[in-house]
Amino acid sequence: MSTQVPEEQEQTEPDEQAAETAVQQRETPGDRRRAERDAERQERQAAAGAPAEPDEDAVLLKVFRYDPEVEGKMEPRFDDFYVPRKKGMTVLDALIYARDHFDTTLTFRHSCRQAVCGSDALFINGRQRLGCQTQISDLDDPVRVEPLPHQDVVKDLVVDMEHFYDQMHAVEPFFQPEEESGGDLEEYRQTRENREKIKMSTRCIWCGACMSSCNIAAGDNQYLGPAAINKAYRFAMDKREGENMKEHRLNVMDQEHGVWRCQTQFSCTNVCPKDIPLTEHIQELKREAVKQNLKFW
Amino acid sequence: MSQSYNRGLIEDFGRWKEFTAGMWAWILHKFTGWVLIGYLFTHIAVLSTATTGATAYTDTIQGLESLLVVRVMEVGLLAVAVFHILNGVRLLFVDLGLGLEQQDKSFYASLVVTGVIVLASVPTFLEGAF
Numbered sequence: 001m002s003t004q005v006p007e008e009q010e011q012t013e014p015d016e017q018a019a020e021t022a023v024q025q026r027e028t029p030g031d032r033r034r035a036e037r038d039a040e041r042q043e044r045q046a047a048a049g050a051p052a053e054p055d056e057d058a059v060l061l062k063v064f065r066y067d068p069e070v071e072g073k074m075e076p077r078f079d080d081f082y083v084p085r086k087k088g089m090t091v092l093d094a095l096i097y098a099r100d101h102f103d104t105t106l107t108f109r110h111s112c113r114q115a116v117c118g119s120d121a122l123f124i125n126g127r128q129r130l131g132c133q134t135q136i137s138d139l140d141d142p143v144r145v146e147p148l149p150h151q152d153v154v155k156d157l158v159v160d161m162e163h164f165y166d167q168m169h170a171v172e173p174f175f176q177p178e179e180e181s182g183g184d185l186e187e188y189r190q191t192r193e194n195r196e197k198i199k200m201s202t203r204c205i206w207c208g209a210c211m212s213s214c215n216i217a218a219g220d221n222q223y224l225g226p227a228a229i230n231k232a233y234r235f236a237m238d239k240r241e242g243e244n245m246k247e248h249r250l251n252v253m254d255q256e257h258g259v260w261r262c263q264t265q266f267s268c269t270n271v272c273p274k275d276i277p278l279t280e281h282i283q284e285l286k287r288e289a290v291k292q293n294l295k296f297w
Numbered sequence: 298m299s300q301s302y303n304r305g306l307i308e309d310f311g312r313w314k315e316f317t318a319g320m321w322a323w324i325l326h327k328f329t330g331w332v333l334i335g336y337l338f339t340h341i342a343v344l345s346t347a348t349t350g351a352t353a354y355t356d357t358i359q360g361l362e363s364l365l366v367v368r369v370m371e372v373g374l375l376a377v378a379v380f381h382i383l384n385g386v387r388l389l390f391v392d393l394g395l396g397l398e399q400q401d402k403s404f405y406a407s408l409v410v411t412g413v414i415v416l417a418s419v420p421t422f423l424e425g426a427f
Contacts (some may be wrong), residue, residue, distance in 0.1 A: 265319045266317065278399065283394050287393075
């Protein structure tokens with residue numbers, strides 16, 4: 001409110017007293033900017049503090065906020081949001097409510113809302129979880145929502161996933177059959193047993209929760225990480241690709257920064273939202289790699 | 298990504314309360330491993346300087362065993378060694394891909410067994426120490 005008054009004055013004054021306004025303008029720009037910033041901050045605080053008198057059944061969200069482009073938001077902080085509790089409400093629902101009703105600048109990734117797209121992996125109450133898959137009722141109050149650890153924060157809950165994607169692409173995550181499919185079939189047929197074997201590994205949604213939970217991946221940027229190794233497992237174990245391709249894939253895995261970096265902390269297996277037995281797959285690739293190297297015949 | 302925020306180490310050991318069984322097993326395995334390496338070198342250093350004769354050896358051992366600190370630390374050494382062995386067996390099974398679903402239970406089991414063995418050894422180690 002206070003910012004609007006001087007603006008109107010300035011618009012009317014130039015016609016009447018040019019000299020006086022020049023002096024005034026020399027004084028005002030800094031003041032005005034400062035006043036605008038204060039007002040903005042007050043508005044923001046009002047917006048954040050508006051729901052400060054919580055309803056009877058409200059859930060308290062503590063959300064990590066950080067914005068490198070806005071002065072006053074560069075210092076990371078936690079904002080409180082009181083969101084009315086609804087039956088079946090997920091953390092993502094609560095975040096959407098907070099964004100739509102309290103603070104439109106709250107930034108987070110989400111798309112399908114049904115644990116398929118893998119965009120809303122967040123650090124919720126000290127654990128990597130999918131926001132859309134986590135029921136508020138399963139969590140202790142207050143619900144603390146942070147961006148994924150061990151990844152650089154771009155803004156609020158959005159992290160830079162580039163490194164994760166680089167590691168995923170490094171293992172050639174696509175089907176590479178050696179020969180054309182047999183007969184006149186266009187499809188590549190797979191046995192039921194083989195399909196069962198790779199079933200769990202195909203469920204990966206590239207959310208990055210495992211990579212974020214991995215203590216080793218945090219300290220070693222070259223480490224492929226659980227998700228990428230799981231991807232390699234999915235194709236190495238796929239019999240349709242043929243023996244030579246499997247050998248090539250194992251050679252990629254059988255590296256210091258490949259499977260051998262895994263120290264079986266089981267962090268990834270614990271947090272995977274799709275329940276992929278990541279450690280089991282990594283361990284199996286380790287054994288396959290050893291078997292490939294140890295040939296006495 | 299110059300405009301991004303690195304939260305640093307706060308998200309590692311500052312969050313120790315949130316660590317899971319597998320993580321604790323890893324930390325304890327590393328810790329006990331380093332303790333055992335430290336002990337090994339001390340062991341070699343002390344005993345290799347006491348090989349000049351039978352009396353020198355006996356004096357060294359008796360001198361060490363007369364110290365209360367050494368007696369107590371022997372119990373600690375046993376605890377460290379037993380845990381490292383048991384967790385090593387657990388890791389062997391993990392490497393073989395056996396019982397990965399029960400990895401947390403096997404960690405707790407190795408802790409409990411370590412505790413039992415250490416308690417049982419206290420009378421032997423500390424007999425007449427106090």
